[in-house]
Amino acid sequence: MEILMIFTSGIIIAVATYLFMTRSLLRVAFGVVMLSHGVHLLILTLSGLETGAPPLLTENAEAYTDPLPQAVILTAIVISFGVTAFLLVLAYRTYKEHGTEDLEELRGNADE
Amino acid sequence: MKTNFLMLHTITRIVSFIVLSFSVYLFFAGHNAPGGGFIGGLMMAGALILLYVTFDAERINRVLPFDYTAIIAIGLLLAIVTGLNSYLFGDPFLTQYFEYYQIPFVGEVELTTALPFDLGILLVVVAVALLTIISIAEDVS
Amino acid sequence: MNNIVLLPVLIPFIAGAVLILFRHFPKLQRISSAVVMLVMLAASVLLVYSVYQDGILTVELGNWPAPFGIVLVGDLFASLMVLLSSITGVTCLFFAFQTITKEREKYFFYPFYFFLLTGVNGSFLTGDLFNLFVFFEVMLISSFILIVTGGTKFQLRESYKYVVINIFASMMFLAALAYIYGLTGTLNLAHIAQQIEEIGQTGVVNTAAIMLLIVFGIKGALFPLYFWLPQSYYGPPAAIAALFGGLLTKVGVYAIFRTFTLIFVHDISFTHTVLLVLAALTMVLGVLAAVAQFNFKMILTYHIISQIGYMIMGLAIFTPLAVAGAIYHIAHNVVVKSALFMFAGATQKITGTNNLKEMSGLLKTHPALAWLFFISAVSIAGIPPLSGFFSKFALVLSGLEAEMYVIVAVALIVGVFTLFSMMKIFIYVFWGSPSLQRSDYSHIKLAPLLMPIVPFIVLTIAMGLFAEPVFTFIQLTADQILDPSIYIDAVLGE
Numbered sequence: 001m002e003i004l005m006i007f008t009s010g011i012i013i014a015v016a017t018y019l020f021m022t023r024s025l026l027r028v029a030f031g032v033v034m035l036s037h038g039v040h041l042l043i044l045t046l047s048g049l050e051t052g053a054p055p056l057l058t059e060n061a062e063a064y065t066d067p068l069p070q071a072v073i074l075t076a077i078v079i080s081f082g083v084t085a086f087l088l089v090l091a092y093r094t095y096k097e098h099g100t101e102d103l104e105e106l107r108g109n110a111d112e
Numbered sequence: 113m114k115t116n117f118l119m120l121h122t123i124t125r126i127v128s129f130i131v132l133s134f135s136v137y138l139f140f141a142g143h144n145a146p147g148g149g150f151i152g153g154l155m156m157a158g159a160l161i162l163l164y165v166t167f168d169a170e171r172i173n174r175v176l177p178f179d180y181t182a183i184i185a186i187g188l189l190l191a192i193v194t195g196l197n198s199y200l201f202g203d204p205f206l207t208q209y210f211e212y213y214q215i216p217f218v219g220e221v222e223l224t225t226a227l228p229f230d231l232g233i234l235l236v237v238v239a240v241a242l243l244t245i246i247s248i249a250e251d252v253s
Numbered sequence: 254m255n256n257i258v259l260l261p262v263l264i265p266f267i268a269g270a271v272l273i274l275f276r277h278f279p280k281l282q283r284i285s286s287a288v289v290m291l292v293m294l295a296a297s298v299l300l301v302y303s304v305y306q307d308g309i310l311t312v313e314l315g316n317w318p319a320p321f322g323i324v325l326v327g328d329l330f331a332s333l334m335v336l337l338s339s340i341t342g343v344t345c346l347f348f349a350f351q352t353i354t355k356e357r358e359k360y361f362f363y364p365f366y367f368f369l370l371t372g373v374n375g376s377f378l379t380g381d382l383f384n385l386f387v388f389f390e391v392m393l394i395s396s397f398i399l400i401v402t403g404g405t406k407f408q409l410r411e412s413y414k415y416v417v418i419n420i421f422a423s424m425m426f427l428a429a430l431a432y433i434y435g436l437t438g439t440l441n442l443a444h445i446a447q448q449i450e451e452i453g454q455t456g457v458v459n460t461a462a463i464m465l466l467i468v469f470g471i472k473g474a475l476f477p478l479y480f481w482l483p484q485s486y487y488g489p490p491a492a493i494a495a496l497f498g499g500l501l502t503k504v505g506v507y508a509i510f511r512t513f514t515l516i517f518v519h520d521i522s523f524t525h526t527v528l529l530v531l532a533a534l535t536m537v538l539g540v541l542a543a544v545a546q547f548n549f550k551m552i553l554t555y556h557i558i559s560q561i562g563y564m565i566m567g568l569a570i571f572t573p574l575a576v577a578g579a580i581y582h583i584a585h586n587v588v589v590k591s592a593l594f595m596f597a598g599a600t601q602k603i604t605g606t607n608n609l610k611e612m613s614g615l616l617k618t619h620p621a622l623a624w625l626f627f628i629s630a631v632s633i634a635g636i637p638p639l640s641g642f643f644s645k646f647a648l649v650l651s652g653l654e655a656e657m658y659v660i661v662a663v664a665l666i667v668g669v670f671t672l673f674s675m676m677k678i679f680i681y682v683f684w685g686s687p688s689l690q691r692s693d694y695s696h697i698k699l700a701p702l703l704m705p706i707v708p709f710i711v712l713t714i715a716m717g718l719f720a721e722p723v724f725t726f727i728q729l730t731a732d733q734i735l736d737p738s739i740y741i742d743a744v745l746g747e
Contacts, residue, residue, distance in 0.1 A: 020421070025413065032420050039427045046435035069434065072383055076427055078150060079390045083420055085244045086397060090416060092248065094409040106410045185273035192267055198316075205259050206315040 005045040012038035025091040025101040032087060036080035040073045117166065124166040131159035139234055144222075149230035153237030160238070161245055169249065180239040180246075187235030194229040257303060258312045258327040260296040261335045261374040264289060265342075269367035279358045283350055286363045290343045293370070297339040301332045305726075309733075309743035311380065319745050320444040326380035326744055329730040330580065334377040334507055337587045340708070341499045342370050347705040348595050349492035352602065357490075360402050369395035369496070376504050380744055382433065382440045385508065386426050389472070393419050396501060399493050400485060408488040415485035422471040429464035432457065443744035446516045446737050454519035462517040462524055466509065473505025474558050475565065476535040483542075483554040491598020494550065498557050499591030503583055506564050513568060514576070514734045521571060529569035533663045536562030540670040549597045549607045549682070552674055553590070556633070559667055560586050566664060567648050570655050577731035578647030581724065585632070585640040585716060592629045592709035596622070599702045600682060604689065609678065614687030619699060623683040625710050630679060632713045634672035640716035643724065 012034055019031030052063030095101045135155035142148025164172050198207035210224035268289040275281050304310055310327040313319060327335075346366065353362060372392025379385050397419075401412040434440060436457060437448035449458055471478045482502070486494055509528075517524050539559030546552045560582070567579020597607070599622060604612045616623040632639035635646075645668060652661035716723050733739055 020417075028417055032417065032424075035421070035424045036427075039424045039431070042428055043431040043434070046431040047438075048435070068440070072430070072434075072440075074150070075383070075387065079387070079423075080420075082240070082394065083390070083416075083423075085240075086394065087413075087416055087420065089244065089248060090397075090401065090409070090413055093404065094413050097404070097406050097409050106413070181276070182274055185270050188270035188273075189267070192263070192270065196263075199256065203316050204312050204314055205256065205263070208315065 001049055002045055005041060005049065009038045009041035009045060012041065023103045025095060025103065025106075028103070029084070029087050029091050033080070033084055036076070036084075040076055043069050043073055043076070120166050124162055128159045128162050131155060131162070135159060139230065142230055143224065143226050149233030150237055152230075153234040154241065156234070157238045157241035160242055164242075164246065164249070169246070180243040183235050183239035184243070187232045187239065189232070190235065191229050191232030194225055194232065197225065256312060257296070257300055258310050258325045258378060261293060261300060261339065262325070262371055262378060264293045264296060265367040265370040265374070269364040269371065272364045272367065273361065276359060276361060276364075279355065282358065282363045286346060286367070287350075289367070290339070290346050294339040294343050297332070297336045297374075300327055301329075301336050304329055304332045309740065311744055320439055320441045323384050324380040324441065324744055325378045326443075326740070327378055328733055328740060328743070329726075330507075330510070330734050331377045333580070333584070333727075333730060334503070335374050337503075337584055338370060338373050338377070338500055340712070341496060341587055341591050342366075344595075344705045344708055345492050345496040345499075345591065348495065348598070348702075351701050351705075352490055352492050352598055354403075354490075357402050361398070362402065365395040365398045366496075369399065371395075373500055373504055377507060380442050382430055382442055382445065384440075385442075386423065386430065389426070389504075390423060392501070392504065393423070396497065400489050400497075403489070405488070411484045411488055415481055418471060418481045422468050425464060426468040429461050429468060432461040432464065436461070441744065442511070442515060443741040447741055447745070449516055450519065454517060458517070459520060459523060462512070463527070465512055466524075466527070469505045469508040469512070470531070471505070472502070473509060474502050474535075474561055475505075475509075475531050476538055476558075476562075479535070479539070479558045479561075482558065483551060486554045486557070487550055491594055491601065494554075495591040495594035495598070498553065498594050499587045502557055502561060503587055506561060506583060509565065510568055510576075510579075510734065515737045515740055518737060525569045525571050528565055529657070529660060532562045532565035532569050533660055534562075535559065535565065536663055536667045540667045540674070543674050544670055544677075546674075547609045547681075549600060549609060549612075549678060550594075551607075552678060553593050553597055556593075556671065556674070557590060559671065560590065560633070562667070563645065563648060563664065566660055567651070570648075570651050570657060570660070572651050572655055573728065573731050573735055574647055574654065575651035576735055577724065577728045578644055578651055580727050580730055581640075581647060581716075582644035584727070585644045585713065588709050588712045588716070589629050589633045589641065592706050592713070593626075593633065595702075595706045595709075596626045596629070599699075599706075602702065603697055603699075609681035612682045612688060613685035614683070614689075616683040617687050618689060621703060622699060623679075625703065625706060626683070627679060628710055629713060630675035631672075632717070634675050635668050636672075638717045638720075640713045640720075643717060643720045647724070 016031045016034035016038055019027045019034060022028065047066060047069040050063060050065050052065045091101070094106070098106060100106070135152045138147040138155060139149060139152030140147070142152065160176070195206040198205060201207075208225045210222055210226075213221050213223055215221050268286065272282055272286065275285070304327050311319070312325045314323045314325065317323075349362070369392055372388045372390070372395060375388030376385055376392060379388055397412060397416050400415060401408055430440070433445060436452070437445050439445055439448060452458075467478065474482045486497055489497070513524060513528065536559050539555050539562060543552050543555035543559065546555060563582050564579045564586070567575045567582065600612065600615065601607055603615070603619065606612060628639070632641040635641040645664065649661050649664060652658075652664065
């Protein structure tokens with residue numbers, strides 16, 4: 001299972017890398033989303049995939065899953081939710097101001 | 113041009129009500145079972161966004177005349193102040209207290225200080241999600 | 254039970270949340286934010302004092318014992334950084350009162366200013382790797398908003414790149430965190446240090462170390478990861494640029510210091526050699542880029558980069574004297590760099606331009622501005638008896654003691670170039686015949702602009718004149734962070 005998960009996360013991160021390399025504002029934003037998903041899977045996998053009861057209130061379960069990675073991932077999801085929302089609005093505003101979403105055309109100096 | 117989305121309007125009236133009540137359930141289920149302020153808040157925001165999409169923004173704004181920026185601030189403050197109350201008992205920040213009470217008709221109920229903290233989070237999440245989407249939507253029209 | 258450690262994080266957080274409610278009352282916002290900042294300054298002085306008196310202070314949030322819950326740890330280094338951030342925060346705020354536009358005040362300038370400080374102070378004080386990530390994000394999201402408000406074409410474009418780079422770094426941070434959690438099963442910094450001491454610093458640990466170095470290197474503008482910095486710090490107004498230039502990169506540097514003195518200390522021949530090479534390249538390339546510029550603000554932004562090189566150099570040499578020199582350099586740099594950015598803002602307000610070639614003769618029309626600028630310029634170039642001299646002296650001396658002659662030579666040459674480009678600014682801006690008519694600048698009152706800068710100038714002179722007691726204190730700080738067991742014992746108990 002670990003190997004499958006590692007490959008899944010690897011593929012997601014590869015997709016994210018590809019999207020990062022494209023020249024479109026929006027695709028880069030999607031790259032950010034994909035990257036965050038890939039990394040969250042990585043956290044879940046590297047901290048060990050175990051099946052068992054959550055260690056909540058019951059102390060006589062056979063096996064426990066580690067709750068910390070899940071807490072970490074939940075927090076990370078919340079953060080990437082906020083950041084993605086900001087990034088999308090920013091991409092939209094940049095597109096409106098510049099009239100283009102091609103990053104090649106978004107170069108140049110401050111004094112133009 | 114005014115289009116008549118009869119199906120959408122009818123279904124939204126029912127569905128949004130179900131989603132809203134489920135979000136309230138999730139909010140209270142949180143802490144010891146899956147649920148909590150964040151999940152409940154997202155679901156509540158989802159229901160409200162459904163309303164915004166179905167009916168026009170003006171009508172919803174008349175029904176829900178809230179300043180979402182202020183709600184974010186209030187939610188944040190609620191969460192911090194809940195954390196701060198542990199200072200009164202000389203414990204570190206964010207220490208939580210809980211106690212079981214017997215309430216007539218309801219039975220035994222657990223009251224925790226995590227609840228107002230979660231309520232703060234719920235307010236922040238709802239307001240942030242709505243504010244983001246509304247501000248983009250209003251810019252287009 | 255030392256809730257005083259929490260104050261520098263809580264005060265700005267509460268202030269930011271309250272100030273959101275008062276967005277339509279600029280006057281109220283100004284007064285209350287000034288009061289809050291002064292309270293915060295007092296709290297951080299108190300924090301430094303009590304850490305100095307009682308040793309490392311810790312708070313276990315939510316009363317969860319140390320390796321399980323999140324701890325905030327105030328040791329000497331962290332509390333010193335908090336003090337520096339409060340000083341910068343106060344002065345930049347007062348400078349902002351003079352220079353910030355009404356529009357920005359309405360669009361949540363003050364709340365996000367305070368959230369930024371929450372993130373900065375939190376990153377300094379936290380004792381948990383994941384919590385460090387969270388505070389980084391608090392800081393970054395506020396910095397995104399401070400950088401982008403105003404929404405000019407240039408700002409939007411450059412902030413998009415800044416945001417994407419930083420999110421990429423954050424995600425990499427999470428990946429490194431996954432490695433470390435997989436290896437050690439903990440996220441508490443002290444506990445990680447303990448675990449890695451047991452399992453030894455093997456290849457995988459080094460991988461995680463380098464990943465963290467890349468992450469903090471992006472935040473701290475290390476070679477070759479500094480490319481985002483000059484353009485994005487150029488956009489925002491001077492008060493914000495001063496805060497960012499003085500403080501934000503130092504958070505990355507602080508994180509490098511924390512991890513490479515506490516956790517990754519068992520394979521110095523590898524990790525600290527990497528740091529040494531990066532330090533040298535950062536210094537040289539930063540200063541070369543600065544020399545080539547003819548724009549006041551741009552020169553300063555490139556100098557941020559070259560100065561970061563000095564700090565990392567001290568860490569890479571890794572003797573008590575070198576680390577003390579590096580900490581001294583951080584303190585000196587926060588003070589002087591913020592002052593220089595404010596000078597850039599003040600001259601821009603007077604002359605209406607940032608281009609060196611379009612200014613001249615401000616020495617005749619604004620002598621106070623010119624001489625105060627002169628002091629901070631020679632201080633950053635490292636002329637005695639100002640603070641910049643003593644930090645560089647300690648760094649060079651420790652390099653000679655450790656027989657690392659190449660890096661010493663690089664540091665000295667970079668110092669000469671720094672002096673050169675500062676003098677270039679001085680000659681272009683302040684010498685020559687005045688380019689401005691009296692009517693051009695008479696409506697701008699100089700005194701309120703200069704008042705916030707004066708404390709910085711006083712500090713740089715004081716850190717030079719009273720170098721001995723200051724250095725003793727910093728030596729103590731360096732000794733504390735170079736002995737990880739002190740930190741580990743304080744957090745985890747005996």
